[in-house]
Amino acid sequence: MKKISAKLVKPYRVDHGKHFRLKDYDPGHTAGVKDKKEATELLERGVHELADLQDKLYAQNSWALLLIFQAMDAAGKDGVIKHVMSGVNPQGCQVYSFKAPSTEELDHDYMWRAMVRMPERGRIGIFNRSYYEEVLVVRVHKELVQAQRIPTSLLRKDIWRDRFEDICSIARYLTRNGIVIRKFFLNVSRKEQKRRFLARLDDPEKNWKFSAADVRERAFWDDYMDAYEDLIRHTATPDAPWHVIPADNKWFTHIAVAEAIIDTLKDLNLSYPKVDSVKAKELEAARALLEDKK
Ligand code: ATP
Numbered sequence: 106m107k108k109i110s111a112k113l114v115k116p117y118r119v120d121h122g123k124h125f126r127l128k129d130y131d132p133g134h135t136a137g138v139k140d141k142k143e144a145t146e147l148l149e150r151g152v153h154e155l156a157d158l159q160d161k162l163y164a165q166n167s168w169a170l171l172l173i174f175q176a177m178d179a180a181g182k183d184g185v186i187k188h189v190m191s192g193v194n195p196q197g198c199q200v201y202s203f204k205a206p207s208t209e210e211l212d213h214d215y216m217w218r219a220m221v222r223m224p225e226r227g228r229i230g231i232f233n234r235s236y237y238e239e240v241l242v243v244r245v246h247k248e249l250v251q252a253q254r255i256p257t258s259l260l261r262k263d264i265w266r267d268r269f270e271d272i273c274s275i276a277r278y279l280t281r282n283g284i285v286i287r288k289f290f291l292n293v294s295r296k297e298q299k300r301r302f303l304a305r306l307d308d309p310e311k312n313w314k315f316s317a318a319d320v321r322e323r324a325f326w327d328d329y330m331d332a333y334e335d336l337i338r339h340t341a342t343p344d345a346p347w348h349v350i351p352a353d354n355k356w357f358t359h360i361a362v363a364e365a366i367i368d369t370l371k372d373l374n375l376s377y378p379k380v381d382s383v384k385a386k387e388l389e390a391a392r393a394l395l396e397d398k399k
């Protein structure tokens with residue numbers, strides 16, 4: 106069976122944001138993968154590989170992996186999480202969806218709710234949306250800043266720059282603690298989003314997914330794209346890179362994300378912990394006991 110090539114995801118990885126331009130990234134790109142059939146075979150293989158790597162991550166209990174997913178509505182965040190992580194042991198995975206902040210959350214600094222949900226060592230943590238909403242929805246709808254009750258003397262015009270800087274500092278802190286960060290922007294086109302919203306209206310089994318608020322948010326599409334471009338420019342680093350994944354074909358999105366995660370875990374050179382001499386003696390004693398008792 107064919108394997109996903111590590112080269113597949115490289116073109117979408119942004120390590121240095123400075124010159125990043127969203128218009129250079131085609132939401133419909135499929136990197137030479139022919140069709141859904143080919144992608145399904147590749148994903149199946151990738152899911153097995155990911156399960157093996159996760160098993161070692163868990164056993165080693167030292168590194169943690171934080172995967173951040175950001176996207177416009179209907180870009181397929183939920184589907185990516187469902188398909189790509191389908192083979193991993195749920196015990197080693199912690200998924201959290203960030204919604205509009207609660208009253209309790211608004212009583213704290215904006216990182217608080219994310220910090221308490223960072224993955225434990227040995228785990229893969231998935232953020233379905235994240236603190237990046239602080240420079241996305243909050244930037245597009247600036248009135249949301251008011252609800253955060255930040256002292257007005259601190260609300261400089263360049264608050265977004267400050268936030269980029271703080272987000273990068275926190276990424277560096279986490280990286281130095283062994284929490285590896287990978288960030289994904291599922292890059293769907295406005296046209297494909299419209300098609301998916303219409304499908305939610307047409308198909309009774311998809312009606313539940315439809316939200317009139319999501320359709321209203323389309324009016325701010327360009328503002329969101331500007332905000333995405335700017336945040337990637339300021340927060341893409343070699344340690345915490347962004348992946349701008351084409352999202353007009355879900356089958357391609359899934360294999361590209363799977364490959365990025367596999368590459369990351371492979372780079373950690375994970376292995377099962379070796380037993381020391383004390384533990385080896387313990388195992389021998391246990392074997393003797395088991396064999397004796399039959
Ligand atoms: P789905 O619709 O598939 O269930 P979703 O991620 O769109 O998934 P929703 O409950 O529809 O979930 O939306 C969450 C909303 O919360 C989004 O509109 C998002 O912009 C908003 N949100 C997330 N974080 C913040 C934040 N810090 N401040 C304000 N709004 C936020």
Ligand code: MG
Nearest residue numbers: 178179316319
């Ligand atoms: Mg939604």
